[in-house]
Amino acid sequence: MATEITLNDLKSFEKDFDKSDKNLAIMDAVCTNGIVNCAISNEDSKKLTHAFSTEVEGGNVTDQKRSGRCWMFAATNVMRFEVMKNLNLPNMELSQSYPLFYDKLEKANYFLEAILTTLDEKTSSRTIAFLLSSPMGDGGQWDMFADLIRKYGICPKSCMPETFSSSNTLSLDKYLTLKLREYAKTLRTQHEKGKKEEDLRPMKKKMLTTIYRMLVIALGKPPLKFTFETRDKKNNFVSIKDITPVDFYNTYVKLDLSDYVSVINAPTSDKPFNRSFTVNFLGNVKGGKPVRYLNLPIKELKMMAINQLKDGNAVWFGSDVGQYCDRLSGKMSKEIFNLENLFSTEFPLTKAERLDYGESLMTHAMTLTGVNLVRGRPNRWKVENSWGPANGNNGFFVMDDKWFDEFTYQVVINKKYLTPEQLKAYESDPIVLEPWDPMGSLAL
Amino acid sequence: MKEQLCKQDITALFENYEKDSKLKNSQRTVSRNGILESAIDDVYLKNDYSSFSIDLDSGDITNQKRSGRCWMFGGLNVLRAIAIRKLNVKNIEFSQAYLQFFDKLEKANFFLEKVIELIDEPYDSRLNVFALDSMIQDGGHFVMFSNLVKKYGIVPIEFMGETKVSSDTGELNKILSSLLAKDMMILRNRKAEGVRLPSLRNLKEVMMKDIFKVIAVSLGLPVTEFTYQYKDKKDKFVRMEKMTPVEFFNKVIGTELDDYIPLGDAKLPMMKDNTSYTSEYVNNVIGGKPVIFFNVPNSVVKNAVVESLKAKECVWFGSDVGAQSLRKEGKLIDGIYKLDDLFDVDFSMSKYDRLAYRSSFCTHAMTFTGVNLDEKGNPTRFKVENSWGKENGKDGYFVMSDKWFDEYVYQVFVNKKFVPEEYLKSFEASKPVEISPFDTLFMKMD
Numbered sequence: 001m002a003t004e005i006t007l008n009d010l011k012s013f014e015k016d017f018d019k020s021d022k023n024l025a026i027m028d029a030v031c032t033n034g035i036v037n038c039a040i041s042n043e044d045s046k047k048l049t050h051a052f053s054t055e056v057e058g059g060n061v062t063d064q065k066r067s068g069r070c071w072m073f074a075a076t077n078v079m080r081f082e083v084m085k086n087l088n089l090p091n092m093e094l095s096q097s098y099p100l101f102y103d104k105l106e107k108a109n110y111f112l113e114a115i116l117t118t119l120d121e122k123t124s125s126r127t128i129a130f131l132l133s134s135p136m137g138d139g140g141q142w143d144m145f146a147d148l149i150r151k152y153g154i155c156p157k158s159c160m161p162e163t164f165s166s167s168n169t170l171s172l173d174k175y176l177t178l179k180l181r182e183y184a185k186t187l188r189t190q191h192e193k194g195k196k197e198e199d200l201r202p203m204k205k206k207m208l209t210t211i212y213r214m215l216v217i218a219l220g221k222p223p224l225k226f227t228f229e230t231r232d233k234k235n236n237f238v239s240i241k242d243i244t245p246v247d248f249y250n251t252y253v254k255l256d257l258s259d260y261v262s263v264i265n266a267p268t269s270d271k272p273f274n275r276s277f278t279v280n281f282l283g284n285v286k287g288g289k290p291v292r293y294l295n296l297p298i299k300e301l302k303m304m305a306i307n308q309l310k311d312g313n314a315v316w317f318g319s320d321v322g323q324y325c326d327r328l329s330g331k332m333s334k335e336i337f338n339l340e341n342l343f344s345t346e347f348p349l350t351k352a353e354r355l356d357y358g359e360s361l362m363t364h365a366m367t368l369t370g371v372n373l374v375r376g377r378p379n380r381w382k383v384e385n386s387w388g389p390a391n392g393n394n395g396f397f398v399m400d401d402k403w404f405d406e407f408t409y410q411v412v413i414n415k416k417y418l419t420p421e422q423l424k425a426y427e428s429d430p431i432v433l434e435p436w437d438p439m440g441s442l443a444l
Numbered sequence: 445m446k447e448q449l450c451k452q453d454i455t456a457l458f459e460n461y462e463k464d465s466k467l468k469n470s471q472r473t474v475s476r477n478g479i480l481e482s483a484i485d486d487v488y489l490k491n492d493y494s495s496f497s498i499d500l501d502s503g504d505i506t507n508q509k510r511s512g513r514c515w516m517f518g519g520l521n522v523l524r525a526i527a528i529r530k531l532n533v534k535n536i537e538f539s540q541a542y543l544q545f546f547d548k549l550e551k552a553n554f555f556l557e558k559v560i561e562l563i564d565e566p567y568d569s570r571l572n573v574f575a576l577d578s579m580i581q582d583g584g585h586f587v588m589f590s591n592l593v594k595k596y597g598i599v600p601i602e603f604m605g606e607t608k609v610s611s612d613t614g615e616l617n618k619i620l621s622s623l624l625a626k627d628m629m630i631l632r633n634r635k636a637e638g639v640r641l642p643s644l645r646n647l648k649e650v651m652m653k654d655i656f657k658v659i660a661v662s663l664g665l666p667v668t669e670f671t672y673q674y675k676d677k678k679d680k681f682v683r684m685e686k687m688t689p690v691e692f693f694n695k696v697i698g699t700e701l702d703d704y705i706p707l708g709d710a711k712l713p714m715m716k717d718n719t720s721y722t723s724e725y726v727n728n729v730i731g732g733k734p735v736i737f738f739n740v741p742n743s744v745v746k747n748a749v750v751e752s753l754k755a756k757e758c759v760w761f762g763s764d765v766g767a768q769s770l771r772k773e774g775k776l777i778d779g780i781y782k783l784d785d786l787f788d789v790d791f792s793m794s795k796y797d798r799l800a801y802r803s804s805f806c807t808h809a810m811t812f813t814g815v816n817l818d819e820k821g822n823p824t825r826f827k828v829e830n831s832w833g834k835e836n837g838k839d840g841y842f843v844m845s846d847k848w849f850d851e852y853v854y855q856v857f858v859n860k861k862f863v864p865e866e867y868l869k870s871f872e873a874s875k876p877v878e879i880s881p882f883d884t885l886f887m888k889m890d
Contacts, residue, residue, distance in 0.1 A: 042607055042664040049602040051673045053681055372673075 026342055034186050038342060040326055045336045048400055050393040052382045055370035056312050059091040061395025063388035065167035066444035068138025069195045071318075072096045072103075073386035074365040075145045078314050079154065082253045088232045093157040097166035098245065100119070101215055101222045103140065104154045104172075106284040108180060108211040110137040112204050113286055115184045119191040119200075130435050131281065132184060136176040138169050139442025142283065142316055142365075142412045146257040147288030152222075153245030154253065159226040166220040172218045176211065189371035217377045261418065261426055264293040264299050264410045266439050267352045271431075273297055274422070278430040293439065294418075294426040302378060304417040305368055314367045318410035318443050321364035324403065330385070330392020332399040334406065351406055360400060362409040365443035366397070378404075409439075483781040485508065489773065493843045496814035496827045498753050503528055503535045505840025507833035509611035510581025512890025517831035518760045518809040519589035523598065525758045525813070529695045530633050532676045534610040537601040541610040545663050546596045547584065548616075552624060552655045555579040556648050557730055559628045563635050563644075563888040567628075571725065574881060576628070580620045582613055582726065583888025586760050586809070586857045590701035591732030595872055596666075597689030598697070603670050604665050609662040616662045627651045665806050700737070702733065702762075702861050705871055709742040710806070710854040710885055711796045717741060718867065722876035726886045737870050742850055744864065749812055751862040758811050758829070762889050765808035768848060774837020776828065776844040778851050795851055805884035806854045810842070823849075854885075 001009060015021050029038045058081055064073050076094040083092055114131050121128050165172045187200050228240045228248070243251070266276075271277065277293045305315045325332045340346050354360035370382030381404060383397040391397075399408075415423060433439055445453060455726040461467060470538065473482040500524050508517050520538045527536050558575050565572060609616050630651075631644055639647075653859075672692065673683040684695065721737045752759050769776045783791055814827030826849060828842040844853075860868055879885070 042605075046605055046664075046667075051602070053673065053683070055675075200769055 020344070023344070025073070030342070035339075035342070036179075036326075036337075037338045039337045041336050041338045044333070044338075045326065045329060046081050048331050048333055048398055050330075050382070050396065052370035052372045052380070054306075054373060055083065055094045055308055055382060056314050056339050057084075058314065058369055058384060059093065061384065061389050062093060062096075062178055062386045064096070064386040065162075065319055065388075067100075067167060067169040068141075068442075069096050069169075070144065070386055071140040071145055071365040071443040072099050074367045074384075074443075075142065075317050076154070077384055079253045079255060079318055081314065082255055083156075086252050087228060087230075087238055088234070088253070088291065089230060089238075090233050092230065095155050095157045095160040097162055097219055098143065098155050098160040098222050099148045099152070099162075100138075100166055100169075101219050102148055103144070103284055104136065104215055104219075105208070105212060106286070107136055107149070108176065109204070109356050110284050110286055111180055112183060112207060114281055115187050116197050116200060116204075119188060119197060121411060121431065123188065127281075127375065127435070132181060134177075135180045135184075137442060137444070138174050139444045141282070141442060142260070142262050142410075143289060143291040143293055143424075146260070146284070147285035149249060149257060150164040151285060151288070153247070153249040155223060155245045155248060156228045156230075158398045160220070163219055170357065172214075176214060179207075179211065179214070181269070214301075218273065224251060227336050260412050261415055262291070262410055262415050263291045263301055263304065263350075263418075264439060265298045266295050266297050266409065267298075267350075268354065268355050269352070271439070273424045276426050276428055276435055277439065279433045279435060279437060281435040282440050282442075290430075292426070292430055293410070298408075300422075301408070301411050302401075302404065304413045305411050306371055306373070306378060307417045308413060309368060309371050313414070314369045316365060316412040317368055317408060318362040318365045319404075319408040320360045320362060321366070323360060323407045325397075327387075327391050328392060330395075330397035331384075332383070332397060332403045332407075334402060336399065358438075359437075360407065360439040362440040363441065363444060368411070369396070390439060458498035460822055460843055464788055466559040467788060470788075474786070476590045479786070480485055480781055481785075483783050483786045484770070485780055487783050488775060488777050488780050492773075492824055492838060493775075493816075494503060494838050494841075496825070498817065498818045499814040499827060500525060500753065500756055501528055501756055502758060502811070502829050503537065503830070505834050506537060506540075506541070506831045508831040509606070509833075511544075511611060511613040512888075513540055513544060513584075513613075514831055515584040515586065515762075515809040516540050516589055516592075517890045518545070518811050519586060519593070520598070520829070521811045522758045522760050523593075523697050523699075526699060529756070530696060531674065531682070532678070533674055534677055536674070538598045539601045539604040541606055541663055542599050542604040542666050543589070543592050543596070544582075544610055545604075545659060545666050546587070546592055547728055548580070548620065548654075548657065548659050548663075550592070550730070551580050551618065552659075553648075553652060554728055554730055555624055556627060556631070556651060557655040558827075559631050560641070560644055560648070560727060563632060567632060570882070572628075574725065576621070576625060578888065580624055581888065581890070582618060584707070584725070585735045585762075585888065586704070587733050587735045587808055588728045591703065591727070591729040593693060593886075595729060595732070597668055597691070599670060599689045599692060600672055603667045603672075604664065607664055616658070619658060620655065623655065623762065658784075680726065680855050704857040705860045705863050705868065706736055706738050706855055706857055707748055707867075708737045708739045708855040708885075709745050709795075710737060710799055711739055712800050712883060712885065713796075715739060718870045718874065720871065720874045720876040721877055721879050721885065722888050723883075725880040725881040726888070735886070736876050736878060738874070740867050744785055744867060745853070745856055746823065746849060748858045748862045748864075749826075750815055750817070752810060752858045753815050755862070757859060757862075759856050760811055761853055762806040762809050763853045764804045764806060765852075767804055767809070769842075769854050771832075771836055774830070774840075774842040776848045776852070778845060778847040799854075799884050802854065802884055805887045806889055807887070809889045812856075813841070 062073050062077065063064045064070055076096055080092055118127055134227055161238050190200055225242050225244050227242060232238050273295050275295055277295060278290050282291050308315050324334045324337045326336060349359060367384040368381055369384045371378045372380045378401050380401060381399045383399055385392060385395060385397050389395040464518050502521065506517050508514055517540055520540060524536050524538055555575055628843050631647060634644060634647065669686050669688055671683065671686050675681055693709055717739050719739060722734045727734045749759050768778050768780050770780060811829040812826055813829045816825045818824050823846050825846060827845040828844050830837060830840060834840045
């Protein structure tokens with residue numbers, strides 16, 4: 001072939017297309033119904049049923065609406081179950097706008113601090129470009145949520161309910177970002193004029209005062225103390241008066257967050273297994289615990305998840321949900337998308353290749369709440385999502401085991417399911433990853 | 445009056461109408477609210493009559509959507525009530541699309557066989573036209589349901605869920621009709637060219653391959669084996685290892701479907717009680733049981749229904765659901781529409797006269813799942829499970845007055861243990877009389 005596409009090339013492309021009359025039938029079907037509707041195989045889809053041999057209990061399905069708070073929803077879904085158990089409640093939901101408020105405030109501070117420690121870098125450098133690209137997204141990580149909980153606690157949803165902006169974060173993020181980029185410019189310009197980091201830090205207080213005001217206007221004031229009243233399963237009246245969010249967490253959720261560790265599966269050549277990793281500039285709470293991941297083979301991740309589920313505890317996990325996922329039926333499986341047949345081509349990239357070539361990374365956090373075991377081996381997993389009851393099986397999704405292998409990157413596991421060697425590897429000095437590493441992605 | 449309507453006649457009709465002042469009121473309300481809405485007797489709207497002294501566990505309501513599969517839904521609703529009890533589960537639903545697949549396939553074969561049988565009749569004879577018009581459509585009878593289940597078994601809905609086409613059958617029926625019309629033409633042309641029966645059947649084999657393609661592309665392929673697992677009411681996990689749909693039926697239902705006896709109250713002129721009637725042109729499975737009407741007094745029909753419900757068995761029945769009914773509110777009450785008052789016209793006609801003159805007949809199959817009995821044990825109203833989704837009726841359930849049962853229920857299928865000895869004997873002894881398939885008895889329910 002020449003460098004340009006010639007008329008003869010076009011003719012040969014068309015000839016190749018017309019060679020198979022299957023292509024014409026597929027074209028007609030796809031033009032009317034779209035690619036996905038024609039690729040999903042009903043035959044294969046019905047084999048992947050929503051029935052599981054092991055299931056953990058939980059509450060009603062939640063809805064993150066038009067926001068990127070999946071990581072908070074997945075975490076509060078794990079935590080609320082503890083409240084339901086401890087208070088014997090039929091259902092309850094924890095506030096997701098309460099952690100959202102403090103996440104935004106902490107992210108603003110984290111960003112300004114990052115700017116203050118990179119004052120000598122060129123504005124066109126990759127680090128500054130990275131910091132400026134998205135200083136106020138909604139996304140997050142398990143360790144970031146744990147930091148918020150340790151510092152601010154949690155409250156029931158009724159004590160800080162949804163507002164327009166918590167359910168539709170677009171405009172709030174846009175104007176906070178506008179402000180933060182302006183502050184970055186101010187700080188860096190002052191530095192060019194000769195001011196040092198220590199001289200500039202006092203300016204931060206005024207800046208954060210403005211950010212706080214914007215947050216309160218959009219989300220309402222978070223409660224410092226609240227009263228929670230409801231009825232339990234036996235219809236008894238439950239009244240918890242004048243409690244702080246931190247006391248509420250310590251009394252009714254009680255999960256010891258230091259027991260939970262992030263285990264990842266990143267099979268690329270630059271990341272050895274059985275090593276721990278952290279990511280530069282990834283976080284929200286300054287002074288909190290930096291994120292830390294233990295990289296393990298996928299088999300070991302699954303074993304731990306199964307053990308935790310068998311003991312009745314849900315598992316927070318991160319995956320690339322946009323891959324081979326039929327949102328309507330709530331089925332995640334490469335097998336049900338007959339794309340290779342549809343286009344007469346293959347999509348052969350491996351998990352490591354997809355990570356290296358920017359095709360896939362962790363995009364979304366959900367909760368594993370069940371698994372189907374056949375002779376002790378998993379063949380599908382039950383997933384609690386936060387996209388409301390209209391998607392999937394009343395909001396629950398099913399993932400086949402192959403999908404888990406290919407597109408799940410992270411599970412959060414209680415330390416007791418780690419071997420002593422794994423625990424030692426987790427606690428060893430972490431390898432520091434660049435902020436733009438695919439393993440530094442945030443769940444939305 | 446003369447043959448034609450002359451000017452004086454028209455004037456007289458006008459004058460007669462103007463004279464009746466009540467009609468002015470009717471005209472005003474009807475023009476704004478429509479006919480039926482204006483005729484509703486609101487006494488019936490105030491009470492929802494939704495309590496029943498016998499009220500069976502029957503699972504979540506189903507939805508046949510834009511299809512004529514009521515008879516399958518009704519049949520499967522009877523079966524799942526048995527399964528719910530047997531497996532001790534809160535709910536289970538069996539695949540309607542699975543039976544629909546084989547119904548279409550069998551109906552196509554049935555049609556082609558009838559085409560061969562009628563090949564010496566003119567192409568536009570009444571029977572040939574009847575075959576073209578009705579044989580591939582969605583409608584059916586209880587026996588057609590049991591013919592399918594006996595031959596193909598059943599599967600839980602997760603193994604063959606609804607598709608766009610199963611829920612909206614218009615396109616598929618139209619395409620199958622045109623394909624079958626072409627096949628009929630080919631078979632008849634070959635016969636005229638002197639081709640003999642065995643070769644015509646070879647031709648049928650080729651035609652069935654094409655029919656299968658159309659059905660399979662539209663509805664997907666049915667499963668042949670599956671592993672079913674569920675949790676029962678006590679949260680116990682149960683796994684039923686690999687089995688065929690027939691084995692599944694035997695395990696979770698196990699009822700002998702031939703034990704369900706048709707009891708009818710649909711007498712056309714010259715028909716007798718205690719006699720069976722059938723038509724060989726109304727069916728789906730060649731080699732299956734014939735569709736039979738067995739007429740008995742209405743009181744025997746009703747009593748068998750009440751006895752079945754007392755024994756916790758749901759009952760499949762066919763009725764004229766469009767008559768004297770409120771769809772949205774889910775009420776089947778004779779007298780709910782005061783049309784006589786609204787128009788000042790006498791509409792009365794007896795049940796059998798309506799049937800003979802085609803103003804009412806079985807149009808729809810549903811399931812009895814409860815009854816309210818008064819202190820003497822007489823039924824005052826029945827609870828009806830419909831397949832029109834939760835938006836109609838009370839969460840999908842309808843209530844039927846006792847009088848409506850008398851007037852618009854034409855047939856029920858009950859287990860033979862609830863049929864009085866004398867009737868059972870004459871049913872088993874009676875040889876079905878072949879009658880015309882055009883009679884209102886054989887209108888298919890959809």
